[in-house]
Amino acid sequence: MVRISHIKIRKDISEKELLETVIAKNKIRKSDILEWYISKKSIDARKKDDVHYLYAIDLKLKNETKYKNLNQVRNLPIPEIQANAISCKKVVIVGAGPSGLFAALTCIQNGIIPIVIEQGDCVEKRKLNVDTFLKKGKLNELSNVQFGEGGAGTFSDGKLTTNINSPFCKKVLQEFVNFGAPKEILYLSKPHIGTDHLIHIIKRMRKYIISKGGTFLFNTKVIDFEIKYGKIKSVFCLNQNKEQKISATHVILAIGHSSRDTFKKLYERGIKMEKKNFSVGVRIEHLQKDINKAQYGEITKLKLPPANYKLAYHAPSGRSCYTFCMCPGGVVMASSSEKNTIVSNGMSNFARDGKNANSALLVNVTSADFKSTSPLAGIYFQKDLEEKAFKLGGSNYFAPIQRVEDFLQNKKSNFIGTIKPTYLPGVTLSNLNDILPEFVSSTLKEGIKYFDTKLHGFANPDSILTGIETRSSSPVRILRNKNLISNILGLYPCGEGARLRWRHYVCCS
Numbered sequence: 015m016v017r018i019s020h021i022k023i024r025k026d027i028s029e030k031e032l033l034e035t036v037i038a039k040n041k042i043r044k045s046d047i048l049e050w051y052i053s054k055k056s057i058d059a060r061k062k063d064d065v066h067y068l069y070a071i072d073l074k075l076k077n078e079t080k081y082k083n084l085n086q087v088r089n090l091p092i093p094e095i096q097a098n099a100i101s102c103k104k105v106v107i108v109g110a111g112p113s114g115l116f117a118a119l120t121c122i123q124n125g126i127i128p129i130v131i132e133q134g135d136c137v138e139k140r141k142l143n144v145d146t147f148l149k150k151g152k153l154n155e156l157s158n159v160q161f162g163e164g165g166a167g168t169f170s171d172g173k174l175t176t177n178i179n180s181p182f183c184k185k186v187l188q189e190f191v192n193f194g195a196p197k198e199i200l201y202l203s204k205p206h207i208g209t210d211h212l213i214h215i216i217k218r219m220r221k222y223i224i225s226k227g228g229t230f231l232f233n234t235k236v237i238d239f240e241i242k243y244g245k246i247k248s249v250f251c252l253n254q255n256k257e258q259k260i261s262a263t264h265v266i267l268a269i270g271h272s273s274r275d276t277f278k279k280l281y282e283r284g285i286k287m288e289k290k291n292f293s294v295g296v297r298i299e300h301l302q303k304d305i306n307k308a309q310y311g312e313i314t315k316l317k318l319p320p321a322n323y324k325l326a327y328h329a330p331s332g333r334s335c336y337t338f339c340m341c342p343g344g345v346v347m348a349s350s351s352e353k354n355t356i357v358s359n360g361m362s363n364f365a366r367d368g369k370n371a372n373s374a375l376l377v378n379v380t381s382a383d384f385k386s387t388s389p390l391a392g393i394y395f396q397k398d399l400e401e402k403a404f405k406l407g408g409s410n411y412f413a414p415i416q417r418v419e420d421f422l423q424n425k426k427s428n429f430i431g432t433i434k435p436t437y438l439p440g441v442t443l444s445n446l447n448d449i450l451p452e453f454v455s456s457t458l459k460e461g462i463k464y465f466d467t468k469l470h471g472f473a474n475p476d477s478i479l480t481g482i483e484t485r486s487s488s489p490v491r492i493l494r495n496k497n498l499i500s501n502i503l504g505l506y507p508c509g510e511g512a513r514l515r516w517r518h519y520v521c522c523s
């Protein structure tokens with residue numbers, strides 16, 4: 015293959031027109047093209063008077079050696095994950111989030127038939143549980159925005175970006191496309207799927223795994239683990255008050271970061287874990303049109319997607335404030351998974367066509383901030399804040415919100431301005447300074463003012479802050495050895511709470 019990169023395009027064009035532009039410029043004969051595809055597409059908006067697309071395309075050409083001026087590339091094949099089917103006699107996967115689902119798929123691709131146990135509902139019914147909570151404030155503690163098939167990211171933006179550089183990232187994207195995601199996720203610099211598409215993709219994945227012999231047990235919670243002589247023997251599950259024991263030679267623990275009772279049980283059973291740094295803060299909402307203007311300027315005629323941003327500030331105190339999980343054209347999502355708590359997060363549909371943009375605005379928290387030395391101390395820290403937010407919101411699952419101007423002046427908001435909050439089931443005007451730890455409040459204030467110098471309008475007085483964002487990453491890490499096994503033989507932690515690295519999905523040694 016040859017790759018042509020840094021192709022600047024200053025108007026909206028079709029793929030056909032793109033190809034024609036490229037072959038004309040590089041003097042390529044059309045009849046020499048055997049195959050071609052876009053390998054990268056991004057937006058360069060650094061100069062507001064010259065916003066343009068940047069493309070790279072890969073071509074397979076007849077007589078490639080004839081085109082000496084073009085760069086040859088060797089696209090590495092997607093690596094295969096190999097597992098030993100014979101040693102994996104009975105594989106149980108706890109959790110049907112992204113890590114559990116991909117673990118199940120990988121098992122199937124290696125001739126291993128897994129049982130997937132998920133405390134929440136299948137994705138279709140789970141959507142109803144979430145809708146009931148958003149409309150009526152009735153929380154189902156086992157099936158909600160954090161729990162259920164598809165995991166925590168289902169009611170999300172479906173952002174597919176990661177800081178890790180692993181060849182398995184390509185496999186994940188390709189599998190999503192195989193199950194119906196748009197092909198563009200393979201080449202966009204910031205791909206996303208959107209909640210509306212994710213739900214169907216996950217359903218297709220499950221159907222495929224079942225068609226190959228896999229089993230899904232929904233509404234079934236793993237409540238205990240049988241361990242004998244340092245080896246996992248079985249898991250105990252509860253389904254509608256009925257207890258069941260399922261024996262297993264290998265258990266993949268894909269429980270995410272919010273299954274607090276499961277972490278507690280694992281700790282009681284002697285599974286080694288440690289507390290881990292994470293971040294807390296609020297969601298911030300702006301008008302998407304203001305973010306577009308700040309990022310793209312006013313001159314461009316291109317039909318650009320809703321703009322995003324990523325900002326960071328390092329305070330003299332040593333703390334950092336940063337934006338995370340920015341959702342263009344999205345809504346702030348009620349993400350509680352426990353009674354009497356408020357947890358915020360963000361989501362968007364594929365079109366990202368909502369009026370507001372939102373992102374998490376976070377400050378780092380270290381284990382020195384926790385009151386206890388227990389590995390579960392971070393969970394207690396999160397829970398305390400979530401309960402305070404619940405009370406501040408009126409103890410009815412309404413989230414406490416505040417205008418940015420009022421937050422900066424430490425006074426309770428008494429009106430909503432030009433930017434309307436999107437959080438459901440409802441919001442309560444509050445002073446978030448009343449519940450945030452002082453170091454979080456002060457670092458957020460410094461961060462907001464600094465970000466306004468980088469992204470005009472970030473500190474718009476009417477911007478809405480919604481409390482409280484506590485689940486940006488796991489407060490606990492289950493320890494593993496270099497073969498990815500916990501201190502219990504046959505017990506493999508993966509995904510959130512074990513750090514997300516794709517190679518962790520290999521289930522067998």
Ligand SMILES: Cc1cc2nc3c(=O)[nH]c(=O)nc-3n(C[C@H](O)[C@H](O)[C@H](O)COP(=O)(O)OP(=O)(O)OC[C@H]3O[C@@H](n4cnc5c(N)ncnc54)[C@H](O)[C@@H]3O)c2cc1C
Pocket residue numbers: 108109110111112113114131132133134156159160161162163164165166167168169170171172173174175234235236237268269270271272273276339347349359360361508509510511
């Ligand atoms: C609203 C929201 C938006 C997000 N947006 C994005 C985004 O756009 N992009 C992104 O990359 N990340 C996003 N995230 C984060 C992302 O969802 C997580 O990083 C990801 O889901 C972690 O995957 P996981 O499989 O490790 O865990 P999870 O997705 O948390 O899945 C764990 C599953 O295990 C189940 N489980 C736990 N304990 C038990 C038990 N004892 N028995 C049975 N089942 C159990 C849970 O019910 C859950 O379904 C978002 C998160 C939220 C909440």
